[in-house]
């Protein structure tokens with residue numbers, strides 16, 4: 640009998656502890672979490688609704704909607720962003736893209752220097768894009784992805800005939816000339 644009561648209260652205590660842990664985890668925001676890994680909170684937009692983080696650093700972040708923010712490059716966030724976080728870096732990243740010329744490219748990794756410098760690196764394929772870290776210090780509000788004349792052209796290109804392709808090439812060159820390139 641006494642044994643029964645004991646295990647019952649143990650179970651109750653464990654449940655209480657578990658609930659408390661879960662609660663405190665969900666109370667700390669993803670914006671508090673990033674700096675604990677040496678990364679700036681502004682890497683994610685303000686529209687995060689919830690996230691999960693496993694012991695091995697794997698995380699999934701849900702946003703209210705997909706959106707775009709203009710940093711040195713235009714960055715697009717999908718509704719779900721996932722990856723593996725460790726001190727100073729995010730690897731196996733999915734759901735973040737960067738726009739170069741007309742093309743959206745997947746960002747595979749985000750890294751900072753250790754010890755920290757003024758730079759942050761976005762790994763896109765074989766290329767490491769160096770960006771100023773200051774623009775990621777504050778959390779940006781997330782605009783709904785716009786439908787500019789450029790995205791209209793892009794859409795056109797998806798179903799293009801030859802005339803549209805040459806138009807696209809022309810605009811691509813134009814944009815390249817206009818756009819500041821930090822390479």
Ligand SMILES: *[C@@H]1O[C@H](CO)[C@@H](O)[C@H](O)[C@H]1NC(C)=O
Pocket residue numbers: 688689690691699700701
């Ligand atoms: C966030 O919440 C939604 C709706 O409750 C759920 O479907 C999704 O799996 C959650 N995502 C994470 C990363 O916890």
